Amino acid sequence: MSNSSVSLSAEKHYLFNKKLTEITLLAMSIFVLPFLIYVNFFSHMQDVYSPAIVKSNFILLCIVTLVLVLIKFISYTFKRIIILGLIFYIAGTGFMLGSIELLSITLVVLNTYTILTSTLKKSITIMAYSVLVLILMPYLLHHEILTFYYEAAAYHSDYRILVIRIFEALIGLGFVSSLIYAVNQNNKSIIEQLEKEVNESNLLNKSLVREVAERKKAQMQANEYAANFISLYDNSYDGFMILSKDNIIKDVNQALLDITGYDRNEMIGKDGIFFLSRESREIIERINDGDQEKGIFNLLIDAFDKYGKRQVLLTQRVVINFEDSVSFLVVLKDVTKQTLAQDELQKRELLYRTLFEQINDSILIINGAQIIDYNSVAKSLYSDIEKNILDNVPYVNLEKGVIEFDESLDLHLTIQDAIERKVDTFEWMHKLPNGKPPVFTLVNILPLKELGVNHYMIVERDITDRKRNQNLVLNSIIQTEENERKRISSDLHDGIGPILTTIKLYTQALLDAPTEEKQNVIKDKLINIVEEAVSSISDISFNISPHILVNYGIVAAVESFIKKFNITEKLHIEFKHNNVQRIVENKEITIYRLFTELINNTLKHANATKVGFTIEEKENFIELLYSDDGKGFDPELVTSNSLGMGLGNLKSRVQAFDGQFLLRSAEGEGMEVHIKMPKD
Template sequence: MNTNDDHDLPPPQTAQQALLALRERAEKRRYLVTQAVTDKSPDDMQRLVQELQTHQIELEMQYEELLLAQAEAESARAEFVNLYDFAPVGYLTLDALGCIRQLNLRAAQQLGSIRQRLLGRRLALFVAESDRAACADFLQQLGQSSDQRHTCELDMRRQDGSPWFGLLEGSQVSFTDHEPRYHVALLDVTERRATRDALAASETRFRRLFEQSADAVLLVRNLHIVDCNQAALHMVGASTKEQLLRQPVTYLVPELQPDGQLSADVLERHHQTLRRQGISRFEWYRYSLQGEGMWLETTLTNINVSGEQLMQVVWRNITEQRAAREQLRAEKEYTKSLLDNSLDAVVALDCEGTITAWNREAERYSGQAEAQVLGCNLFVLFPQFGERGRAMLRQVLETGERAMQANLPYAHRPGHYDAYMVPLRGPEHSTITGLLLVIRDITERNRLQEETTRLQLTRQQEVLSAILATQEAERKRIAEALHNGVGQLLYATKLHLLRSTDATRDKSLTLLEDAIRMTRTISFELTPGILEDFGLAYALGELVRRIPEASLKASLHVSGLEVPLPKLLEVAVYRMVQELFNNIIRHAGAQEAFIHVVREGDQLSISVEDNGHGFNPEPRPDALPGIGLPGIRSRVGLLGGTLHIASRPGQGTIITIELPVR
């Protein structure tokens, strides 16, 4: 029943196209057969044709199924070839000797050559010599079992000798000519191996550091100790790790910390910080196995050990450091207390003048708090102290000795102060690391000194008053004695001589007249009654009038004496002017003298000027001391005044006295 039409049809391209073509041919042949057999044919012939037709159709259907199966096989083969050749994993087929019988493109790339050159070569040639024994063992394991998979990691070498690490996984699959075949998958695990080696090295280093660390180190899982080093055992006084392993981290920790916090709360708070930040550090108190208390600086860190997330706890015994810190804090507080309770303002400076410390007294003096001035330059902050302070600072830095400036006035308030600047040296005492400025308020001291001076002057004036009063009383007594005694006696003698007729009477009367006049003069000089009766201005005028013009031409100028002066001061002024006149008459050899006595407010000025031959105000060491000027100096000093002498030989003398009027 085959016709040439079967050979004329083109081969099908796909299974669906082949099925449609066969279906078309079957329909066409059925039509031709049906047309060829007519009703005129015998029945047997008709049945035979029908059977042949049916058989033909069955064969064609089987042929269709075969074509369809072939197409699917080709498709599957194409997919297998695609998967095999372009798979990201290298595939090899090895014989019993380890020779490569088949491999894909990835395997060729891994071995560093093309497939044609690799076929028939032993896989061991691409294995480092150190791992070839392991490669042989792997092939032996594959030959001994047909239903198990075996793996092996080898140090491989490419065709050009470059190293890499390969993971081989294979199994025995079939026998050809009684020879086993092995299918092997080849993975490049170089990066994984490097990562694993790095991790192993890291873990080795960690273990070495863990064991050899000088700090106590513990590994904690779920807040329980799973490992610890020797330093941790030594710190808590344990002899074996079993004494600490599986214990909670709060083991040997008191329920309450010294500051009153619950130890469990402290740990939980820092555990939460560890979760947020990856690290937490704090201090807490615990005991050793022997009950000895200690302070530990505890550091919590998350760490990965062999793929397991653990918490690393580092203990550092800071008992001594904490004690030293507490002592330092106490000393600083003590120092701060001393500074704050100091009566002086104390300011610490660096070598540039920047403020580093500032006590309460300095705050009170300046009105600025410590927080406002720390870090500021003292001389910029207080310009009024600037140039003077910089000079002191330079002096201290250059000489290394303290500097002082005394009795400085405040800029914004009344009063005075002394400033001291002292160098601060480092531990070696060789370099100056800073300076200490001490400001001492001397306002009260000055007031007390002034009060003391005033009291001393008052006492001196009282003493002078007593002395002058005593002198005046004694002079008055002597004057009265001269006037009432000697004077009366002389006057009586004069009267007696007037009645006498002796030839010597005239001469005796003359002598008696001189004696009486001299006695009156002495009496007047001893106690000028007119000072008490008419005041200082008239008494000074009378003193000038009694000087003979032949001896000295004197001029007097008085001003401001309308209001009487204190009696003691009037007597002192009169006696000083009297003594100055006596000095001019006796020693100056002057023809003219000018006297000015002027009161202005609470100040009395006395100026006595002459045109005599002058003298040296500084006495010679070999000169005998007089009683004139020293007496005047003594009186001026007792009265709290000042004495100034301006004199040069041949150019006259000017003596000026300034006295306070109290």
């Protein structure tokens, strides 16, 4: 039995004793008081009693009266003393008077009160003494060992004795009734308390039954959860690790062993961060220094497996509190492939953004009329691009064939029209603000189906220089044709014209010759002059379009030109080649014209004596090398004179075929021209 139960039982017993003592004292006072009043004032037996008994009765009357008045203020212990005093006084009086009835009633009251309020040992002791007194008194009376103040038999018919005995009976009856009432009230209280406790016990029992059922259910769920956890722990692809409060590994699952490559006995008992990189260990240590029992969610850490291979792990740490102990469940998900892929994606994204921004082409990413993205080159072309709307962008549609510089079209509608017509490449001319020169672009429209139906990439390449070169080539062609016309006109005028005039004169002279001999002389001269005219016409025709170039190719044409030119002894031309095969006709003509124009420039400006010219056929291109030993020049200082204009025309011709033109020269060091042109 618990200490609280013993304490509660003792408290209840004390309260019962206190209540019973109060009722006993009250009952004795109520029933004894009339008896004492009768004996002292109405029985007229003072002459029978001794003075000591009379005084003691009066004192007892005063005490009982005082007890009735002050009963609420008398302590429990003092009440017990008063009760015992009254009992012993009445019992003694009965004994002294030889009243076996009063003595018996008093002893009954004493034993009853003792049994109800005292321990078993005290109760047995009082009962033994009571029995001894009841046995001893008749013996003493019979043998007249005791002498009394009156003859007991003499008062049997005295009504006063009858009244006294009635009072004695009433006192005993009243006292016993009071005790019975007190016991009954106490029993009722006990019964009510027991009923209350029974009800509470029933409620407690029901609660316990319900709690037991809930605990069983919870235990079943816990068992189910435990089984599920064990299954997850053993079969998960993610690594699990259980750490003690001081971060020592207590257990690991198979998945973590597979991830790290360690054996179980190589991990158990070690620090939970021993396989992490130095940076990751520092991060975990900082977290633990702040709040060790704090959870960790979705933390990326670097680790190394048993063989030193880098692992990227997504980490979660959960605190486990069980029976006043703290552990940690750490979940480690291997995201190495995803992380490396993400890193690679970020690198590609960085590369894409770098190319996107550094490329020389303008790039727009559009969704319908909405601009999603653009690079810095596009921003320089479109002044209002930050509005992110393709609306009224000023440009000229070069596809029309006629440039209308005041035209401003809706770029979005133009792109939509190009898409509908399935035209993915065309040219634009952008009109720039503040009087800046226009910019020509070649536009490519590329669908971005990965982003959506209406997503396109608009790539514009600046072809302004190419357009300018085309114009230069066109002007060069026009100028060349005009010069060729002038040369042909000059050749006809200076060469064929005089010959034809001479033929006319000789023909007229032939008609006017008086003799046959004179006619024969004129005929011979006329034949010679006609042959000279035919030869001159042949030379003019060769200069216009050498038939050797058309029939035999560039090598034969150059060799024929050099053979005729070396006769003049103005320059010595050294020609080298590697058996160049026939190439596209217009490129052969261009190479021939480049060669003759360079010879012409050397004759006019270089004061050279020697020229070298080499043609080599490579796998995909033709390489030309021209050099002279002339006086040379500064290329940057001749752009405005005739030499610079001629060289510029040559460069434009080469670039028109996507070729390369490299000029090297300096004062006193001659000139060297290096040309590369695609074969096809």
